[in-house]
Amino acid sequence: MTLKLVELRSVAAIVASNFSVTKAAATLFATQPGLSRHVADVEKALGVEIFVRNKNRFVALSPAGQALVPLIEQLLARVSDLHTVAARYVSGECGRLCIATSQTHARYLLPSVIERFIAEFPLVELQLHQGNQSQISEWIASGEADISLSVPLADISADVELRKFGTLDRVLVAPVDHPILQKTPVSISDIAALPLITYDKHFFAHDQIMNTFDAQMLKPRIALTTQDTDIMKTYVKCGLGIAIVVRPAFSEDADEGLAAIDVSHLFPPVEMYLGLRKDVLLSPHARRFVELVAPAVLD
Template sequence: MNFQQLRTVREAIRKGFNLTDAANVLCTSQSGVSRQIRELEEELGVEIFERYGKRLIGLTPPGRDIAQIIDRLLVEQENLRGAASDHFGLITGQLDIATTHAVARYLLPPVLAAFSAQYPQVKLGLHQASPAQVAQMVRDGVADLGFVNEHLYRQSPSDLVLFKAFSWSHCLIVPVGHPLLKEPQLTLAQVAAYPIITYDECMTGRAQINQAFYEHGLTPNVVLTALDSDIIKAYVEVGLGIGIIAEMAYSPDRDQAIACLNQTRLTLPNTAYLALRRGAFMRGYALSLIHSILPDIPVAKLKRAIEVGNHHADLQAV
């Protein structure tokens, strides 16, 4: 048994049991992938994958258990390398962050600028995705940390550790000269009378927007959805509808074709949660970045929480 066999099994699963795709990731041939899998199965004495002819179509019952163990072993392999580097004071490496557009565009720039000034030898990788994709990237080890939404937090996934990171409100944007700009006291009923452009259902904050309308017995007339604020603003500018976006996405200097109406009292606040893989070893520079986002939690407590899987609310007992 060797780590190459373990990585081969993991990639075959990640690529939806497509051996050609797995081979491309591993820089080998499809026959090489098949051989590595067969050799591991023969050594363990069980079949990890279900097959239809020569194709892999799923995991066997023991294969599902083995896949979880393989993930843990490969995580620990990376942890060993990181621990050794930290021991020798090597402040070099790569830190991969998975996030939604709003967090990457409007909240992280000052945080990452300060981090890069402190750790110039650490390369940063930003992976923009939906909250569900962000969570999967963290689970798969593609990202060291990520930012997810309230929906995932409520699910309390046992394989992730989640901390409340950023909070913000929504604002309503309209074309310059729009009738709503003349309303002294804006209501959701007035907003619901117009076509609305806002975030896709999968994005952070959309659930709070829906809830605000439904609690008032209203159904918003959503005519267009998008994954990021810049797209929403572009379509509001051309008059397709009025927009609901994160407040930090609006800039009066930059967005001169649209106007912003403060909507903080109309919808619930939004929260982005920092997601980390439970049990992952975090390099010293990674802990430093996390602590800059969560300054009220001592680094020792953060490290312990990640190791044992405690969430933000549990830290008093850590």
């Protein structure tokens, strides 16, 4: 005979009510005959008497009951834990959220968002996957990532919807005493004449920057390519060249020894997109993350 949770709850309620079936029935919003039947079913299933009886009244726990009731109470507590944990996942309080993004977005745009998100959802495991366009496209299309945050993605799956939420202007970064900083406005030919530290060819920024030179029939002097904006600035500080980065990637406080000038008149802005899978309903915590990044995207 299979034990039922409702039967075990009846046993526990009778014990908690000091063996009063009347009080236990009121606590459970049940009938007294129903509770008595539950006790009989549990005892039949286990093959032992749980309660000592006096004229059909429960007056104490039998030796078997003394051993079994703590186990019953522990079991019911664990069942309650199941509901509690499940409710946390349903509400978004718990879970996992994977964001596929670029190094630039992860380093310069997301820290304040992630700080707020973790404060609101401390039990959610947040993962950042950083990569280039192809990697980000693959992660969001396969479902490995829940959300993508990036520049426009190439060869994106039909199952993924991209929603534009903003743009970023570019600046030229150079050592504070570099003559290029005195040119206002700086021209594309001024930049082409200097050693350039830029992104690896697998990154969208590389193509966009190179296309600007190509449109003017100019060939830049590439000194170094890398996948990391911070590395670019490190070598600019070493005097190996200049760099073109998005505006949030430069900070006067953090980038001591460097200075930046606006080049938005030369290079197109970087468009930013959120990628969401069309066939997946956003969890509450994923929806909140999107709200923190770009509230208008969910309108």
